[in-house]
Amino acid sequence: MARIEEEKVTQKLNLGIWRRLFKYLVDFKKGLLLLVLLMAIVAGVDSAMPLLTSYAIDNFVVKNTTDKLFGFAVLYFAIVIFQAINVKIFIRQAGKIENFLAYHIRKLGFKRLQELSFSYYDTSSSGWLMARMTSDVARLSELISWGMIDMVWSVATMIFFIAIMLFYNVKLTLISMSVVPPLFIIGIFFQKKILKSYRHVRKLNSQLTTDFSEEVAGAKTTKTLVREEENLNEFKYDADKMRYSSIRAAIFSSLFLPIVISLGSIGTGFAIWFGGNKVMIGGLSYGVFVMFISYTIQFFDPVSQLAGTIAEIQQAQASAERIISLVETEPDIWDKQEVIEKYGDLFNAKKENWEEIKGDIEFKNLYFSYKNGEKVFENFNLKVKSGQTIALVGETGSGKSTIVNLLCRFYEPTSGEILIDGKDYRERSLLWLQSNLGYVLQSPHLFSGTIKDNIRYGKLDATDEEIIRAAKLVDAHQFIMETENGYNTDVGENGGNLSTGQKQLISFARAIVGNPAIFVLDEATSSIDTETERVIQNAIEKVLSDRTSFVVAHRLSTIVSADKIIVLRKGKIEESGTHAELLRNKGYYYRLYTNQLLQEKEEESSKVV
Incomplete structure (x- = not known):
C-alpha cells in the first residue's frame, strides 16, 4: 500500500494558524460575536449565584429570619429562568454555526481542488485529501463552535470570580489562587506533548484512509493476485501504529485534567484553612466564607474546562494546518489578472469576450520538465494547421501524453510558447481553452448517475436532442436504447454497470456534445476489444472531420x-509524415508498424488454433 507524506508543520501552538483560519470565516462574524456575548452573560449569571447564596446565609440563616425571603426567592427563580433561556439560545446558535462552518470550509476546500493543477494530484493521494475534507473539517467546525463556548465561558467566569473575591478579601484571594502559577507551568509542558502526539495521530489517520481507499479501488487486483493476507497484514501494521499513538496521546490528555483538579483541591483547602480562621476571629462573615469556598471550588471548573479546550486546540491544530495548507495552496497554472479581467476566471466566465478557435496550433521553442526534475522536451517545435489530425507515436516516456497535456494546459511549458491561432494561449483564460477541448482518456471515468447525466457533463446546458445526437454520432445510441431505461439507465459507481467499451463510447459522446474546436484522444482504444475499437474508429473518422485533433x-x-x-x-521528433510516407522511408515507424502487425497476426492465429 502507498505511503503518504505529511507536509512540514509547526512544532508548537501557533496562533497565526488560527488567525489565518478565521479570516475564511468572516461570513460568520455576527453569529460568532452573538455566541461570545451569550456565553459572557451565562458566565456573569453563574458568577452571581454564590453571591446570592452568601446573601441568603448572612440575612436569613445567620439571623434566623424569613423576612423578605419571598422576594429573594422570586428573584432567584427569575435568574434561573433567565439562565435557562440563555443556555437554550446558545446551544441552538452553536449547533447552527458548527454545521454552517463545516459546509463553508468544505466548500472552500472543494473549490480549491477544482482550481489546482495536475501536478498537485501527482503528489497527493485521494485518501489523504478525503481525510482533510471529512474528519479534519468535522473536527475544526466542532472545535470553533463548541470550543469557543467553553473558552469564552471559562475565561469570563474566572475573571468574574477573581474580581468578586478580590473585592471581598484580597489576601484570601491571593492565598486561594497560589496554585495557579504551577498550574501554568504544567500546562505548557503538557501543551507540547499533546500537540506532538495528536499531530502524529492525524498523520496516521490519513494513512489509514488511504489504505481503505486503495483497497476498495483495487479489490479486483487484490483478488487476482491473491494478496488478501499481505494487504491485511499491511493494514494491521498501520492500524496498530494508529492504536499505539492514539493511546499515547490519550494518556497525555487524561493526565492533564486530574492534575488540574488536584491543584484546584489544594487551592480550596487553602481557602477553607485561612478563611475558617478568619471566621472564628470575626474577620469574615459566615456567608462570605461559604461564598469563597464556593468560588474556589467552582474556579477550577472553568480552569479544567479551559485546559481541556486548550488541549483540544492543540490536538486540532494539525487539522487546521492541513486544511489551511489545502485552501491556501496556489495552483501551478493560473491566469494573469489582465486575462481574468477580460475573459473571466474558472467560475465566472466572460464569454462575450471569447474569441472563436480556428485551430492553428504551434509548439514554439518548447522546453518542459516535471517537478521531480525529469526533462521531457528541449527546444521542441511543431506546427499544426487547422482541421488536421495529428497522430503521436512512440515508446513509453517519449512525450506523447505530455504534448497533449501541455496543449490542454494541464501543465505549462517551462519555457517557450504554445500558440493557438497565432496567440500564446496564456494570454487567454484557462476556461476559454478547456471549454473548447474534447478529451477522451485511455481509462474512461463515469460519474454516478444516468447515461444522460454523464453525456451532459460535456455541456451542462445540453438539450436531450443534443445528447442523443452526440450519442448517435459516436454509434452509442443503439446500445444505450438496449439498456433497461435507455438514457436514464444508472451507470453505477465509476460506470460499474457498463462494459469498458460502453463506458468509452459514453465518454466519447460526452467529449463531443459540446462541439469542441480541438479534440484529443489519449490512447482511447487501447483498453477495449477489437469489435468496439472498430465502432469507435468509425466514430473517430466522423467526429474528427474538420477539427484540429491529436x-x-x-x-x-x-x-x-x-x-x-x-x-x-x-x-x-524522430520522423513525421503520412502513414504511406513513413512506410516508404522504412525508418523507426516502419519497424514499429510491421512488428505490431506481425504480433497481431500471431495473436489472431493462436486464437484460431
Missing part, C-alpha cells in the same frame, strides 16, 4: 488515415 496511439492500425504522424523518441 491522437495518442497505441495501436498503429487506428491512425493510418491521420493527416500527419509524429514519431517521438526521448522528447524529440
Whole structure:
C-alpha cells in the first residue's frame, strides 16, 4: 500500500494558524460575536449565584429570619429562568454555526481542488485529501463552535470570580489562587506533548484512509493476485501504529485534567484553612466564607474546562494546518489578472469576450520538465494547421501524453510558447481553452448517475436532442436504447454497470456534445476489444472531420488515415509524415508498424488454433 507524506508543520501552538483560519470565516462574524456575548452573560449569571447564596446565609440563616425571603426567592427563580433561556439560545446558535462552518470550509476546500493543477494530484493521494475534507473539517467546525463556548465561558467566569473575591478579601484571594502559577507551568509542558502526539495521530489517520481507499479501488487486483493476507497484514501494521499513538496521546490528555483538579483541591483547602480562621476571629462573615469556598471550588471548573479546550486546540491544530495548507495552496497554472479581467476566471466566465478557435496550433521553442526534475522536451517545435489530425507515436516516456497535456494546459511549458491561432494561449483564460477541448482518456471515468447525466457533463446546458445526437454520432445510441431505461439507465459507481467499451463510447459522446474546436484522444482504444475499437474508429473518422485533433496511439492500425504522424523518441521528433510516407522511408515507424502487425497476426492465429 502507498505511503503518504505529511507536509512540514509547526512544532508548537501557533496562533497565526488560527488567525489565518478565521479570516475564511468572516461570513460568520455576527453569529460568532452573538455566541461570545451569550456565553459572557451565562458566565456573569453563574458568577452571581454564590453571591446570592452568601446573601441568603448572612440575612436569613445567620439571623434566623424569613423576612423578605419571598422576594429573594422570586428573584432567584427569575435568574434561573433567565439562565435557562440563555443556555437554550446558545446551544441552538452553536449547533447552527458548527454545521454552517463545516459546509463553508468544505466548500472552500472543494473549490480549491477544482482550481489546482495536475501536478498537485501527482503528489497527493485521494485518501489523504478525503481525510482533510471529512474528519479534519468535522473536527475544526466542532472545535470553533463548541470550543469557543467553553473558552469564552471559562475565561469570563474566572475573571468574574477573581474580581468578586478580590473585592471581598484580597489576601484570601491571593492565598486561594497560589496554585495557579504551577498550574501554568504544567500546562505548557503538557501543551507540547499533546500537540506532538495528536499531530502524529492525524498523520496516521490519513494513512489509514488511504489504505481503505486503495483497497476498495483495487479489490479486483487484490483478488487476482491473491494478496488478501499481505494487504491485511499491511493494514494491521498501520492500524496498530494508529492504536499505539492514539493511546499515547490519550494518556497525555487524561493526565492533564486530574492534575488540574488536584491543584484546584489544594487551592480550596487553602481557602477553607485561612478563611475558617478568619471566621472564628470575626474577620469574615459566615456567608462570605461559604461564598469563597464556593468560588474556589467552582474556579477550577472553568480552569479544567479551559485546559481541556486548550488541549483540544492543540490536538486540532494539525487539522487546521492541513486544511489551511489545502485552501491556501496556489495552483501551478493560473491566469494573469489582465486575462481574468477580460475573459473571466474558472467560475465566472466572460464569454462575450471569447474569441472563436480556428485551430492553428504551434509548439514554439518548447522546453518542459516535471517537478521531480525529469526533462521531457528541449527546444521542441511543431506546427499544426487547422482541421488536421495529428497522430503521436512512440515508446513509453517519449512525450506523447505530455504534448497533449501541455496543449490542454494541464501543465505549462517551462519555457517557450504554445500558440493557438497565432496567440500564446496564456494570454487567454484557462476556461476559454478547456471549454473548447474534447478529451477522451485511455481509462474512461463515469460519474454516478444516468447515461444522460454523464453525456451532459460535456455541456451542462445540453438539450436531450443534443445528447442523443452526440450519442448517435459516436454509434452509442443503439446500445444505450438496449439498456433497461435507455438514457436514464444508472451507470453505477465509476460506470460499474457498463462494459469498458460502453463506458468509452459514453465518454466519447460526452467529449463531443459540446462541439469542441480541438479534440484529443489519449490512447482511447487501447483498453477495449477489437469489435468496439472498430465502432469507435468509425466514430473517430466522423467526429474528427474538420477539427484540429491529436491522437495518442497505441495501436498503429487506428491512425493510418491521420493527416500527419509524429514519431517521438526521448522528447524529440524522430520522423513525421503520412502513414504511406513513413512506410516508404522504412525508418523507426516502419519497424514499429510491421512488428505490431506481425504480433497481431500471431495473436489472431493462436486464437484460431
